[in-house]
Amino acid sequence: MRILLVEDSIALADQLMPMLREHGYAVDWLADGRDALPALNDDPFDLVILDLGLPGLDGLQVLEQWRVEGQAVPVLILTARDSWAERIEGLQSGADDYLAKPFHPDELLLRVQALLRRTHGRANTSQLTAGTFTLDENRHSVWSGEEEIRLTGAEFRMLRYFMHNPDRLLSKGQLASHLYDNESDRDSNVLEVHVNRLRRKLGKTVIETRRGQGYVFTGKAQ
Incomplete structure (x- = not known):
């Protein structure tokens, strides 16, 4: 299973990529919203982990454009924005799940697994x-x-x-x-x-x- 991680924090990316790869996922990393926008047209991904506070182009704008283009890949949003209004906006824009920073890496992994199972019509079990x-x-x-x-x-x-x-x-x-x-x-x-x-x-x-x-x-x- 292949995951696209769009996150501008090098420290967080350096923490998440080895963990995801250790659990058997192939991971591509991008740090700029402008680079993320065409990424789903270039390669097939099974899931996207998307930060909202990206340089170049805000993550919410990237997500909205993906959905306009008909990209149905599940998207898990990561953000330091903790207001309910912004969470609702993200979900309304087409996010499948939402995780506020700071978070425990194990929770991220469990949410990734759950989203992939849901996408493939599987029961919510490991x-x-x-x-x-x-x-x-x-x-x-x-x-x-x-x-x-x-x-x-x-x-x-x-x-x-x-x-x-x-x-x-x-x-x-x-x-x-x-x-x-x-x-x-x-x-x-x-x-x-x-x-x-x-x-x-x-x-x-x-x-x-x-x-x-x-x-x-x-x-x-x-």
């Missing part, structure tokens, strides 16, 4: 289920029945994205765009390696290959 598999986002663990399956960080990220999109055809381009940030290697051969490793650990029929199209996660292991 666990994802598909077929015989259960993935716990908080514990970073994967189970098949009573058996825990050990995955690398890259394998976990890929499986989580597949389980958020079960039975959906995902192209290699879609997978790369949602799993890797701009600093990451998006070589399609790397994707194939991770897919093959997941098949070895989960079962060869769990992920189907559609030649020339991409992959489908079935959740059916053999």
Whole structure:
């Protein structure tokens, strides 16, 4: 899952990016509202964390323009503005959630997870289920029945994205765009390696290959 963080505080960005990446998210960072405005047209993101007090262009203006353009990506607003009127204005402009500064990083992480689950029509729990598999986002663990399956960080990220999109055809381009940030290697051969490793650990029929199209996660292991 790929997140766009738009925050002009270098100290806060330096705190949030490692935490989000540690929990398996690819993170791109921008510090200016003028740079954020076209960002959703350039790359697909699963969620945006947006500060309101941005240089160049206010975060609220950025959000309003995104919604005018039809961008439906969920947006979590961060702000030091604590008046109810400004919170209501942000929600009316299209924000999906609101977090006032200062905040605890764990609360941000939980809100991010909840927004992503809601966007994909999942129950409000840290666990994802598909077929015989259960993935716990908080514990970073994967189970098949009573058996825990050990995955690398890259394998976990890929499986989580597949389980958020079960039975959906995902192209290699879609997978790369949602799993890797701009600093990451998006070589399609790397994707194939991770897919093959997941098949070895989960079962060869769990992920189907559609030649020339991409992959489908079935959740059916053999």
